[in-house]
Amino acid sequence: MTATVITGLLPILIYFWPAPPKGQKQGRITVTLGTAIDQMQDGIAERILAPTSPNSAFIMRDGGGDNAAGDLAFGGFVVKNKGKVSVLAQNCSHLGCSVAFNKDRASFDCPCHGSRFHLDGTVQQGPAAYPLSNLDWKEGQTSKEIQIEGLTLGF
Numbered sequence: 001m002t003a004t005v006i007t008g009l010l011p012i013l014i015y016f017w018p019a020p021p022k023g024q025k026q027g028r029i030t031v032t033l034g035t036a037i038d039q040m041q042d043g044i045a046e047r048i049l050a051p052t053s054p055n056s057a058f059i060m061r062d063g064g065g066d067n068a069a070g071d072l073a074f075g076g077f078v079v080k081n082k083g084k085v086s087v088l089a090q091n092c093s094h095l096g097c098s099v100a101f102n103k104d105r106a107s108f109d110c111p112c113h114g115s116r117f118h119l120d121g122t123v124q125q126g127p128a129a130y131p132l133s134n135l136d137w138k139e140g141q142t143s144k145e146i147q148i149e150g151l152t153l154g155f
């Protein structure tokens with residue numbers, strides 16, 4: 001009975017589901033770095049924030065725990081690790097607090113419950129059980145710019 005009601009109502013619910021706010025647009029968000037990509041030192045991460053004018057967010061490519069592909073992140077880190085540059089979301093996979101770069105330990109540390117992540121985003125110490133999420137990115141117009149997949153929220 002319940003399944004029949006849900007099956008019958010589903011098309012109606014989908015039809016009336018609210019549309020995304022006007023002006024919301026998915027695409028590449030340009031972020032300007034303090035250090036050019038080709039000048040970054042190995043083992044160093046640079047914090048980045050999604051632009052606020054207009055309000056924007058980065059879109060996670062993958063995830064686990066509290067994070068999932070398609071979730072939004074309002075900040076992250078560009079990190080060079082063993083010669084490879086990657087861009088990670090700042091959201092801890094345990095319960096979503098923002099991690100901080102610990103230069104002395106070359107790790108990302110969560111202030112909430114003590115999780116620690118390696119520079120490649122993998123877990124070094126729990127309680128987090130999943131790595132940090134990756135953000136899709138590509139080089140921008142200049143060596144100090146990168147373009148990250150994101151969402152312009154339109155407000």
Ligand code: FES
Binds near residue numbers: 093
């Ligand atoms: S939210 Fe990061 S360790 Fe709990």
